[in-house]
Amino acid sequence: MALLECKHLYKNFGDRQILTDINLAIPEGKIIGLLGKNGTGKSTLIKLINDLLTPSEGEVLVKGLPVGVESKEIIAYLPERTYLDKSMTVNQVIQFFADFYRNFDSEKARKLLADLDLDPTQKLNKMSKGMQEKVQLVLVMSRKADLYILDEPLGGVDPATRDYILDTILTNFNEGASVIISTHLIQDIERILDEVIFIDKGKIICHEECDTLREREGGSIDAIFRRMFKC
Amino acid sequence: MQFENNIPIYIQLVEAMKLQIIAGRLKPGDRIPSVRELALMHKVNPNTMQKALSELEELELIYTERTNGKFVTADETLIAKFKKDYADALAEKFLASMAAIGFNREAAATYIREER
Known part of the structure; x- marks a missing residue:
């Protein structure tokens, strides 16, 4: 049984069709890149998987069951934008997460924050955008989830920190868990990906193993993406 | 190590480990670290590391001893x-x-x- 399955998934807002017939099966133990240009439906798909939007047609199954309260325990989701109360200190947010999620490991969060030189007594609104993003990522990666979904985890951070974040993702997800990363910073992440999904105008146009794609097309995922999506 | 994005990463890992073996940095009969340790070391996905090790095993440069782990071939x-x-x-x-x-x-x- 696939960890995550999307079956004939459609989403439209009014008469604007955002996603068209998305079919997807994500197995355990894979890191998958969800790649596409801006405004092609990546975040909409992610929101459907997280039960934050309702499909117009089709269904999303997590471990064989329709999404709902149970799937929120299985999936650790890093949204594009923060939803945390920024007047809280990092310590308070850790407590908040510990109260909210049974599978949250506070010890691990504190360790990762220390590695990143983040001060747990600091308030979020006193931190830079990049620092806030790091805190969010640490919180998400400190949950013992089966599926991590990271929507643009690298957007606001410097290249050195990007590398650290990728290593954090690589070394901190549960064995047997899968990770879906949406981004357009392909070059930075391709070394850690197993598979890529290219999405364009609301459709999946390619879902393949990275090394197979590199071998067949003779180039980096970044180059293949640029070629496929040439404006 | 620094990876070229345009060559499959498992192939680059195979080449790197092959080089370690022929240069004698990994000696005949040496035990090699687990897939997970190697993946951390090279900062790659464990699945990619696994694929590289399977390839090396196919080349007979390494072998698996059940329950004990993987070793560099003793065949000099x-x-x-x-x-x-x-x-x-x-x-x-x-x-x-x-x-x-x-x-x-x-x-x-x-x-x-x-x-x-």
Whole structure:
């Protein structure tokens, strides 16, 4: 049984069709890149998987069951934008997460924050955008989830920190868990990906193993993406 | 290690480990770290590391001892053969570059021997 399955998934807002017939099966133990240009439906798909939007047609199954309260325990989701109360200190947010999620490991969060030189007594609104993003990522990666979904985890951070974040993702997800990363910073992440999904105008146009794609097309995922999506 | 994005990463890992074996940094019969440790070391996905190890196993440069882990082959003749192939490839590459600037094989050899 696939960890995550999307079956004939459609989403439209009014008469604007955002996603068209998305079919997807994500197995355990894979890191998958969800790649596409801006405004092609990546975040909409992610929101459907997280039960934050309702499909117009089709269904999303997590471990064989329709999404709902149970799937929120299985999936650790890093949204594009923060939803945390920024007047809280990092310590308070850790407590908040510990109260909210049974599978949250506070010890691990504190360790990762220390590695990143983040001060747990600091308030979020006193931190830079990049620092806030790091805190969010640490919180998400400190949950013992089966599926991590990271929507643009690298957007606001410097290249050195990007590398650290990728290593954090690589070394901190549960064995047997899968990770879906949406981004357009392909070059930075391709070394850690197993598979890529290219999405364009609301459709999946390619879902393949990275090394197979590199071998067949003779180039980096970044180059293949640029070629496929040439404006 | 630094990866080229345009070559499959497992192939680059195979080459890197092959080099460690023929250079003697990994000795015949040495135990190699677990997939997960190696993946952390090289900062790659464990699945990619697994694929590289399977490839090395296919080449018989490493073998699995059930329950004990993976080891570098003890077959030194085989390692010597890979070393020769590697040296051949390096030499070919050098000769091709020399040919491009007008040295034939003989002239390239003379250059190496005498003119440096």
